[in-house]
Amino acid sequence: MIELNKDLMASSLAPIVLLILRRQESYGYQIIQELRDKTGGELNVAEGTLYPVLKKMEAKNWIEGTWKKADSGRERRYYTLTSKGKQELEEQYSQLNFINTLIHKLWDLPISISSNP
């Protein structure tokens, strides 16, 4: 089970949530289930910490939350991606790709054996 560094998790969660919401509207528990499915249950994160992230994203107008009654009769807060959120996702996606490529390039470089004078 992978336990991500707190800062890395905090910065990664927003684009991941935006990517999940890009496909369809969803609610907190469903988003977490999708994260669990896609990582094969390998990602260890306190589920409750997703909600402050959703709140922060809502405050930035990237997503919009609405209370809806599910078939079970229970109310859930559903989130949808806004146009600003789509734009943000595209920007973050290209930035993350850029960082990813850079990391790969640096990782693949041979380790030089330097001789200390």
Place this chain on the structure above:
Amino acid sequence: MGSSNFNLQQSINHYISLIQIQGSITPSDAAELTAHLYDATDALKQQGLSEEEAFTIACKRLGNEIILAEEYSKVNTSVHTNKVWAYLFIGFNLLYALPSIFLSIVALLYHLVYKHFNTSLTSVCIITAFHLVFTAFVWYIVKSKKEISRFIEKQVDQNNLRFVCITFIPLFLNTIPLRYFSNIEQSVALRYPVYAFNSSISEFSFYIAIMSIIAGTLSLIFSINKTENLTISVLFQKPSVPFLFSFGVVIELFAASTRSIRMNSIAGSAITFGLIYMAASFLIAFYNKKDSIRKYLIISMLFGFLMEIGFGFIADTERGDTYYTVYFVSAMILGIVIGSYIGIKLRDQNTLSKPEIL
């Protein structure tokens, strides 16, 4: 194995209240986390777990209340500010509007009792009983300080806007003038126990009720910086100068109010007066160390002493040939001496019977 009396709704509410107590989530956040726990418990139950097991795992996965409160506090920066304002509004409404409406009801009661029973024994019994019940109620409120604060805190945590709105109801009700119900002047009707009922018992019980309000309020104020539960010993142990002075003022007012009890001799009145001072000095002596008692007694009783000497002398001069001040001041000093003596003796006995465990 899950216990048969497990209640999911209660358990979820309790868990969410633990997060709410941390003070950084809004009612909407609480509703969202509640929905999450229901969804997670249902999903785990479908995997074959009992309801209790499913709930326990769902809570563990949600995260503990400290972590969640910490994360929420980063996004809900105004929750604390809003809470302070909610307490300000609630405090104003509960401490101003509620007593105001109560005073209107009391004025109406005095008026109706006087109108129907005049100065009869029935009216004296009703009014005295009301004053005594009210006095008991005041001290019950003081005693329930912890429970009342817990209740208010819970309401503010769960739905602060609804609770603040509810506390405004007495303020609006207060705008309805008393004259609408009966042709009376509130300020006049409130003085009926002193001027209208013509009974020293109902008048003295009226003073007891008023003293209870003042003493109860002072107890609540001076226990604010104490960490222990509000008890007599907590209030009187190592008292501050403002507390001692306020206590002295209350005692003097209470002792002076005993003059409303009509007695045949001045000595009887002076003894009753001195008994109040005896009880007051007993409390100070019983709960404090011997070397500090004298200082505490001087600070607390100075106001009463000066008042009795000053106003007593003026009253005696106005009356002409009376020397009542001598009786009252003597009774006061004697009461203080006897009260402190009994206090010290009883405290010493108490200390001997309960040796300190080191």
